[in-house]
Structures are given as C-alpha cells and as structure tokens.
Amino acid sequence: MGTQFPGLRRLLLFVGDMAIVAVSSYIAMCIVVAYSAVDLDMELYHRMLPVMLSIVGLLVVFEGLLSLKRKKQIEVMLDLAIAMVKMFVIMMAISFFLREFAYSRSILILATIIQFVGLAFWYNLWWQFEQHEMIPREVLVMGSVDENHRLLAHLRTNTYLKDHVKYICPDYDGGQWRAFIKDVDLVILSAEMQLNQKAEMLHYCQINNKQVFILPNFYELYCSKVDLDKIDDIPVFRPRYLGPTAEQRILKRFLDISIAAIATVALIPIFVLIAIAIRVDSPGPIFFTQRRVGQYEKEFSIFKFRTMCVDAEKQTGPVLATVDDPRITRVGRFIRATRIDELPQLINVLIGNMSIVGPRPERAFFVEMLKKELPEYIHRSNVKPGITGMAQVYGKYNTSPYSKLIYDLIYIQKCNVLTDVMIMLKTVRVLVYKEHSAGVGTESHKRNISNVLNKM
Structure with missing residues (x-):
C-alpha cells in the first residue's frame, strides 16, 4: 500500500x-x-x-x-x-x-x-x-572517482535509505553506462560531469523510466532560477541576479528588527545566567568579539558568548573547531552544542550588519582561502550574513564547504520573508539535533585545509 x-x-x-x-x-x-x-x-x-x-x-x-x-x-x-x-x-x-x-x-x-x-x-x-x-533501490553512481567514493561512503553509512550502489562508473566515454542504467533504479550524476554528458544521460534515463539525482554545479544552480525571454523569435533564458530586490530587502529588515528586538528582551534572563556560568567556569571576558566578513565583503565585529579559553588561537592561528577540541571550556561545550553562544548576535542584527537568516559570516582568512578554491564563493556576500541559514538547517557543521555554498546560493536565489520564516522555524530542529552542531573531525579537517592551501 x-x-x-x-x-x-x-x-x-x-x-x-x-x-x-x-x-x-x-x-x-x-x-x-x-x-x-x-x-x-x-x-x-x-x-x-x-x-x-x-x-x-x-x-x-x-x-x-x-x-x-x-x-x-x-x-x-x-x-x-x-x-x-x-x-x-x-x-x-x-x-x-x-x-x-x-x-x-x-x-x-x-x-x-x-x-x-x-x-x-x-x-x-x-x-x-x-x-x-520500502523496496531497496539499485544505484549507479556516475562521475569522478573522488566524488563517487564520497557518495558511496554516505550511502553505505545511511543504511535506512536502502540504496545499494551496484555500479560505480567514472568513465562516460566508454558507453558502458547505458547497460548499467537498464539494470538499476536510480542514477546519481556528479557535479563534475560535462553538461552535454548529463543531457544525454538524462534523456536516456527518461526514455528508460529511471529516476535521476543530479549533484548541481554552479552553472546549473544559476539556471535554476531564470526568466523566459526572447531575441526576436528565439527563446532565451535570462538568469536572475543573485540577490534580493529592494522590496525584499525592506521587508526582510523589518522582520529582522521585529524578531531581534522581541527576542533580545525575552532572553535577558538567559543572558544573565550564561554570563554568570562563563565567569565562574573560566577566567576571561564573558563576550567574544571577532572580525567577520559581511555584506559586500565589508568586515564587522561579531558578538558571541565566549566558549574557548582566552587566546585559544595564539599558537595555532585561525583554525575551525574540531571534535573534542581541547580549547573549548566546559560551559562553552554546552552552549556551543545548544547554539546559545550565537544569541548575542541579535545585537549585530539590531545594528544592521547581520540578518536573522543568511549565510554564516566567516573570517577573512577562510573567505580568501575558499574564494581561491571556489570562485563563486564571492556571491555569498550579496546578502547580509545571518545567525541561522539554509546551510545550517539542511547541512551539518562538518558539511563540505562546496555543499554549504550550494545551500547558501540557493537561499540567496529564494531570499524573501516567507523563506526566512520557514528557516527560522526549522532552526529549532538544528538546536536539538546533535549531528548539526558537531565539530569537524580533526584529521579530515587538516586534510581539507591542507588540500586547499596546496592550491593557493
């Protein structure tokens, strides 16, 4: 049934x-x-x-x-x-x-x-x-070797999906994929495949009644929100500018001020309790300020409750938090897991350099690093950064920078008050779901940073 x-x-x-x-x-x-x-x-x-x-x-x-x-x-x-x-x-x-x-x-x-x-x-x-x-699905994963293995790891870990990878095919030119498609239920196409290759495989899957998942690249993302136009009688797609309209910005700002003002007043008792706990737990200031990159790549000071020991990056320089990070205090571990450390950013929202919903603000060091690895990263600054966002709701703390960027750009395309309200409501789930707030694994983090730095 x-x-x-x-x-x-x-x-x-x-x-x-x-x-x-x-x-x-x-x-x-x-x-x-x-x-x-x-x-x-x-x-x-x-x-x-x-x-x-x-x-x-x-x-x-x-x-x-x-x-x-x-x-x-x-x-x-x-x-x-x-x-x-x-x-x-x-x-x-x-x-x-x-x-x-x-x-x-x-x-x-x-x-x-x-x-x-x-x-x-x-x-x-x-x-x-x-x-x-639920009937298990036989899967063909199509694309580069690295991306195929990454997908394979995810599908093997999440056994409740009942997706069994039957074929991994990195070679499009051999034509072997045609025989594989007839023998599977689902075809997953990687982002790195060429557009003409995806088009041919999509057509083949359609006529053979096979379901297709596509990992989007940036070109496909831009084309997902287009207006139909024409040159004389020739139909053309006109991609939209990645950013909200003036009307959307006004409504979004009104929503931000309303929610931030109400929340700040309502959360004063929690602010006081957390401030006392931080002061008792470890020496140092209650609040932590740090320079982050905001809209149009202008830097600003972000406010957070302090979760690490003083001078945590004095010896290491800028690094992301990892699983069981020794720099995190006892109180800090709790308020990071519950995202309470983010609440002082309501002040940033009231000031106007942040929004309730938007891409997470990053430090200039990581922004420059990621822009060299992912040139489209620059488009994240077309909107104000946010306390929560689509990447935080649908991804995890250790989701890859590429996947997070895709979520952020999708949000920028759909940026409006209704989308913001939906993300705010879904943020509740993130606060209580441990996987979303887990730090990146130490070894994988070092390897990812190393790979990026080697390309700089």
Missing part, C-alpha cells in the same frame, strides 16, 4: 494523527476534572478542538511528517517532538489572547504529553511499516 498508493497512505496517517489528538485532549480533560472535582466543560472542549486539530494538521504537513520514507527513526521522533512543542506554544498564546478559547494550563500540558506519547507510538508503527514496505 505504501508504495502503490502513497496518497492513501498519507491520508490514513493524517486521519490517525487527528484521531489521536482528539482522543488525547478528551482524556486529558477527564483526568484533570476527575482530580479537581469540577464539572467537565464539554462546550469548551468542542469549541477548542477544531483549533487544535487545525494547528496540529498544519504543523504535521510543515514538518514533513506525512512522508516517512527514507528518514531516520530518530529524525521522525525529533520532528514530532518539535511539532508538539510548537503546538503547545501556539495554544498557550491563543488561550492568553482569546479568552473564549481558554483551556486551563493543566489540561493543555497533560493533553500535549498524552498526544506526544500516542503520536510517537503511532509514528513508530508507520515508520516500521515504511521500512518493511
């Missing part, structure tokens, strides 16, 4: 979600009323239930919980937990501002807990079903 009727599967999953939310709310009301010796207000329950169901329904769709194929089990549970927390916050806000929908806090807290337990069990069953029903 899951493979043949995906629409029906999603409908059944959604109906089950709504039933669990409704029953859980009723159970929570019954429990609270039983222990508080008051009459059950069924009218309030019936009035509030459609609101709660609408909120949960939207969150389930937004968090991608109606599609469990090729997801980790922990990833599904984490997305569900985040959706329930968001639901609780929204319901609390509605209860505060609209008294006619005022659920008691005890009912709302208990309902959220029961709903999460019920939905977690429900989603675990569906995830198990998906894994059982």
Whole structure:
C-alpha cells in the first residue's frame, strides 16, 4: 500500500494523527476534572478542538511528517517532538489572547504529553511499516572517482535509505553506462560531469523510466532560477541576479528588527545566567568579539558568548573547531552544542550588519582561502550574513564547504520573508539535533585545509 498508493497512505496517517489528538485532549480533560472535582466543560472542549486539530494538521504537513520514507527513526521522533512543542506554544498564546478559547494550563500540558506519547507510538508503527514496505533501490553512481567514493561512503553509512550502489562508473566515454542504467533504479550524476554528458544521460534515463539525482554545479544552480525571454523569435533564458530586490530587502529588515528586538528582551534572563556560568567556569571576558566578513565583503565585529579559553588561537592561528577540541571550556561545550553562544548576535542584527537568516559570516582568512578554491564563493556576500541559514538547517557543521555554498546560493536565489520564516522555524530542529552542531573531525579537517592551501 505504501508504495502503490502513497496518497492513501498519507491520508490514513493524517486521519490517525487527528484521531489521536482528539482522543488525547478528551482524556486529558477527564483526568484533570476527575482530580479537581469540577464539572467537565464539554462546550469548551468542542469549541477548542477544531483549533487544535487545525494547528496540529498544519504543523504535521510543515514538518514533513506525512512522508516517512527514507528518514531516520530518530529524525521522525525529533520532528514530532518539535511539532508538539510548537503546538503547545501556539495554544498557550491563543488561550492568553482569546479568552473564549481558554483551556486551563493543566489540561493543555497533560493533553500535549498524552498526544506526544500516542503520536510517537503511532509514528513508530508507520515508520516500521515504511521500512518493511520500502523496496531497496539499485544505484549507479556516475562521475569522478573522488566524488563517487564520497557518495558511496554516505550511502553505505545511511543504511535506512536502502540504496545499494551496484555500479560505480567514472568513465562516460566508454558507453558502458547505458547497460548499467537498464539494470538499476536510480542514477546519481556528479557535479563534475560535462553538461552535454548529463543531457544525454538524462534523456536516456527518461526514455528508460529511471529516476535521476543530479549533484548541481554552479552553472546549473544559476539556471535554476531564470526568466523566459526572447531575441526576436528565439527563446532565451535570462538568469536572475543573485540577490534580493529592494522590496525584499525592506521587508526582510523589518522582520529582522521585529524578531531581534522581541527576542533580545525575552532572553535577558538567559543572558544573565550564561554570563554568570562563563565567569565562574573560566577566567576571561564573558563576550567574544571577532572580525567577520559581511555584506559586500565589508568586515564587522561579531558578538558571541565566549566558549574557548582566552587566546585559544595564539599558537595555532585561525583554525575551525574540531571534535573534542581541547580549547573549548566546559560551559562553552554546552552552549556551543545548544547554539546559545550565537544569541548575542541579535545585537549585530539590531545594528544592521547581520540578518536573522543568511549565510554564516566567516573570517577573512577562510573567505580568501575558499574564494581561491571556489570562485563563486564571492556571491555569498550579496546578502547580509545571518545567525541561522539554509546551510545550517539542511547541512551539518562538518558539511563540505562546496555543499554549504550550494545551500547558501540557493537561499540567496529564494531570499524573501516567507523563506526566512520557514528557516527560522526549522532552526529549532538544528538546536536539538546533535549531528548539526558537531565539530569537524580533526584529521579530515587538516586534510581539507591542507588540500586547499596546496592550491593557493
């Protein structure tokens, strides 16, 4: 059913979600009323239930919980937990501002807990079903030797995807790939392949009904957002400038100021607690300032909570943080993992040299190094750097610079208020998902930096 009727599967999953939310709310009301010796207000329950169901329904769709194929089990549970927390916050806000929908806090807290337990069990069953029903895919990886091995390592590590690499073909000219394609379900084309080669393979996959994944290069990225134009009667594509329009910049700045001002005031208690913890844990200043490259490659001072010992780079020079980095303090390790160290950058947003959402600001040393390795890196400065961004939401701390740059340039193409709001909401997942905040591996980091420096 899951493979043949995906629409029906999603409908059944959604109906089950709504039933669990409704029953859980009723159970929570019954429990609270039983222990508080008051009459059950069924009218309030019936009035509030459609609101709660609408909120949960939207969150389930937004968090991608109606599609469990090729997801980790922990990833599904984490997305569900985040959706329930968001639901609780929204319901609390509605209860505060609209008294006619005022659920008691005890009912709302208990309902959220029961709903999460019920939905977690429900989603675990569906995830198990998906894994059982999911048909493994035979894969052909096509491209350079280095990129093929990198893809192979990712696919072998993430076994839940059930993608089995059957063929690795670095040689396009031999023509052997035609026979391979007929024997696989999925073809992955690397970014380094020539455009005419990709075009021929795409055509061949289309007529043979084979699925294709393409690792984009910069040319394809630029062409993904184009306007149709013409020269006389000749159709042409006109790629757009990589950057937001004046209207988008104004709306984005308004959103930045509003959120940064509210967040700064609301987070003052946390700022105070973190400041005390840093002061007690290690000698040195509470805040850490560092020069970073901003919009149009203008440098500015970024504000962060100090997470390392004083003069951490005195002996090493500029280096990225690594796994189990000895320079990181005990408090610093916690606030880095939770991204609390980034919160003082709200001041940068209010000043105007940063945005809430945008490419992460880097130091000039690394910017110059990466521009020589990746010339398109210069386009990152077409927008203000951000506290969070698409590369942080969809990538990891140790994602390759090339992949991060692709995410950043995709964001710049889609830069608008709606995209910013979506990334802000998804940032919650990054804060609690350990893989996103892990440092780069020491040996791989040294090797990557060495490879770049050797080309400078």
